[in-house]
Amino acid sequence: MDxxxxxxxxxxxxxxxxxxxxxxIAGIIASAIPGFTVTMAIVLTLPLTFTMEPLQGIAVMLSVYVGGYTGGLISAALLGIPGTPSSVATTFDAFPMARGGEAGRALSLGVWASFFGTVISTIVLIVAAPPLALIAVKLGPWEYFSLIVFALTIVASLVGDSVIRGLIAGLIGLAMSTVGSDPILGRSRFDFGFEMLETGLPFLVVLIGIYAISQLASEVEDSHSVRSGSKLVTGAIDFQTWKVMKEVLSRPVNLIRSSIVGVLIGALPGAGGSIANLVAYDQAKRSSRTPEAFGTGIPDGIVASESGNSATAGGGLIPMIGLGIPGSAxxxxxxxxxxxxxxxxGPRLIMDxxxxxxxxxxxxxxxxxxxLIVAIFSMRLFLRVAEVPKWIIVPVVMVCCVVGAFALHNRISDLYLLGFIGVVGYVLRALGYSLAPLVLGVILGPIAETNLRRALMTDGDxxxxxxxxxxxLFLIAAVISIVWAIRTHLKKRKTDERFFDAAAS
Amino acid sequence: MSQSDLDEELALEAGEIARLVSYILFLLIASGMFFAAGDIPTSRFERLGAGAFPQFVFAGIVLICAIAIVLTVPKISAAAYGQFFRFAAKWARKCYLVFLCLAALGLYLVAMPWLGFSLASLIFLFGMQLALLPRSVKSIIIAAIIAVVFSYGLNLLFAEVFTVFLPKGVL
Incomplete structure (x- = not known):
């Protein structure tokens, strides 16, 4: 107690x-800019904490961390571009909701879900840090690979209109992750003599190119709407603070489930918010009575993604505090x-x-x-972004994306890569490929390969x-997940056929 | 079926042809990469070599693309192939601002090492806004201010506050 x-x-x-x-404030602003991650914001904060007391420094960095996870939702909701990799799933429902004229509600839902996600994860952290940390480090490459196989089945939920194109996109993502030196022995692969490909495709550049550039390009497809000075998002920009709080709390199962998914994934070294938001979204969709409504701008999707990614903040501290192993960068x-x-x-930290x-x-x-307080007071300001016409926002955000891609490694070649991937992203989007499986493939590819090879190196059987x-257990969950996905798609197809038959007759 | 209905159906089929082309392209690239991955030397220290995982992935792409091709071909009528370029040109005309936008981005990125971040961004921002804005003196003045703030201003912010130095250029 003392x-x-x-x-x-x-x-x-x-x-x-x-x-x-x-x-x-710094965390929220940094993560709202596409390409700037929570990690980058914390790295920039680190030198400022050297002169502070240890706990004061950690407290400041934790506030950047928590603020950063929330900031990513601003560009996800208003621009359809994930501000950080941890807010990819937020774009699925927050962006359609904002486009539907409820930008304020979308942001408010995300902020409240983030808040509750962080609080729930802290409670779990306090209660379960030591036992969870022990379990997390006992997992070997076999368990990690099986977990990734299970995570890859999420693709089934993210395929969009076409299962085939969704699967192709997921595999393209996995293929992109194999470019550069291999993760076990460092042998160069598929670099085609280009120096910039030797170290692999930088994930953030891929994310910005695929999502941001392609989204911005698609914003100017309708020349008449752009030239008439239309805004990015129209409709009410009311934040609806208390009403939305009740709305989030009225989904306790989704909120707690997504937060626990976030804590568990955050506790696994190497995983983190970029996976947690997608897994939480997938689980919410599968458990919903109306899975077909996901992706159209429903609150459940935003609550799942934002509480899931914010809960990884507490989850990540579990192995760090319990065992001295950092779960993420x-x-x-x-x-x-x-x-x-x-x-x-180390393990003695809690005692000493x-x-x-x-x-x-x-x-x-x-x-x-x-x-929460900063967000409530500043969101009105951020919501003004929604009132900026497209002819300003498109070029300005493009410049921000360029800065984000460059600041990552200070390499000009990353900018060329950004341009190329942006064009590929737009072509894929125009052809009706869902981009979320591709991003998932890029995230999970290296973890899957590393653990598969490590497992077989340890024991060839x-x-x-x-x-x-x-x-x-993870493999059984993966099989159940695939069977469930096939069943849902068949059911949906039957419903659609019945609907078309009824419409034709 | 009226002419507009027929045109709409052909336009949808033109979209299917574009997707079919993408499946064929992915299939060909993945086949090539599959064999390239097979050439990566294996190691005596492990059961799977550096090329094994990529081979699984590329084989998966080949398989799925083959299925996609088989499922797509019957959906397209013979008439649609003849009309494909007409609809593709129509789509390209409709989306000309997208091409303009992506071309401007390409030029901006290529010019940045020479012009430096500030000047290249200033030209890109002002040029792009001019191409997109509704014509009025007020809009042009706003575009000029935005261009200066998000080029020289952003550069200053990053250099002075974050000590991140954006490309200076050689000019």
Whole structure:
């Protein structure tokens, strides 16, 4: 109890709270710009924390982290471009909802879902950090590969209008992930003599090109609408704060399920928000009585994606606090900031520095409240983006995308890649390919390959995938998932045929 | 069936032809890549080599594209093939701003190493806005201000606040 109070006393000081507010604003703004990730925002914050007390520094970085996960939803909802990889699934429903004239409601749903997702993940973090951390590190390459096989079945939910084109897009994503040196032995593959391809296709450049450039290009398809000065999003821009809070809370099952998905995925080293939002969305769609409504702008889709990605913030801290293993790049930076202050992060952290650990828990909850307050007061400002005409927003966001792609590695060649992938993305979009499976393929490809090869290097017997209980569990879940998807598609086709027959007669 | 209905159906079939072309293209590329992956040397330290995973993926693309081709061909009438270029040209005319936009982006990216971020962005932003904006003096003034803010202003912000230095150019 003493440690808890010491931690709380360090957080609830005017200076710390003021820094946290600034961190939250910085995180929201940085992630709202396509191409700027939460990780980049935290990296930029790290040097500023060196002069602070350890807990104060961590608290500021956590507020950037929590704010960043929320900021990604702004461009996802208003522009249809995921601000960060963790908000890809948010575009599926938040963007149609905003386009339908409810931009304020879409943002508000995302903010509240993020808030509750972070709070739920912190509760899980406090209660279950030690046992979950032990389970997470016991998973071997077999379990990871089986988990990725299960995650790949999400493609079935993201295929859009055509299963075939969705599958092709997913496989193209996996194929793109194989470009560059192989993840085990570093042998070069498919670089065709281009230096820029030697290290592989940078994921963020692919994401910006595929989603942002293609989306912006499709915005100017109707020349008449652009030249008449039409706005990106029309309709009410009312944030509807309290009404939407009730709307989010009226979906407790979706909210808790998505948050737990986020915590569990966040707790697995190497996974994170970019996968959690898609898995949470997929699970919400599968459990819904109206799965066909997903993608048309329904609240359930936004709640699932945003609570899922925000919950990874707490989930990622589980292996870090429990075992000293960073679950993601952001957690590694948080660890680095503690190490700068001479605090070694490992299994003894909770025993040697319990005030710091309790302080981190408190900082997570305080960060989510600060994010909520900042979001409520600043969203009206962000919603003004919706009033900007297309002839301004399209070129300006394109320049922001270029800056985001360049700032990643400071390489001009990434810009050429961005242009090329942008054109490919537009062509695929125009031909009716769903782009979400492609992005999923790019994310999961390297994890799948690494773990498949690692598993077979450890034990050449492939039956081990079926004899290890957790691995088998994931594989069974994958089979169930595929059978369910086939059943749903057949059912949908039958319904559509009946509808057309009725319309024809 | 009226002429407009017929045209609409042919336009849909033209879309199917475009998709068919994409399936064939992906099938050919994936076949080539499958064999290229087979040439990647294997290792004595592991059961699967660096080329094995890509081969699984490319084989998957070949298989799915083959299925897609088989399913798509019967959907397209013979008349649609003859009309394909007419509909493709019609679509291209309708979407001419997209081509303009992507071409301008390409030029902007190619010119950036020479002109530097600020100047290249200024020209790109002002040019693009001029191409897209409704013609009025007020719009042109706004476009000029936006161009300056998001080129020189953005460069200044990144250099001074984030210490991220955008391309300077050689001119």
């Amino acid at each position: 440690s808890f109070l010491i931690g709380a006393a360090q957080i609830f000081t005017f200076t710390t709270i003021a820094y946290m507010v600034a961190g939250s 952001v957690d590694a930076i948080l660890m680095a900031s503690l190490m700068v202050h001479g605090i070694s992060v 520095h319990s005030d710091l650990v309790y302080g981190m828990f408190i900082a997570m909850v305080v960060s989510s409240f600060i994010m 492939p039956t081990v995938f079926f004899t290890r209980p957790i691995s088998l």
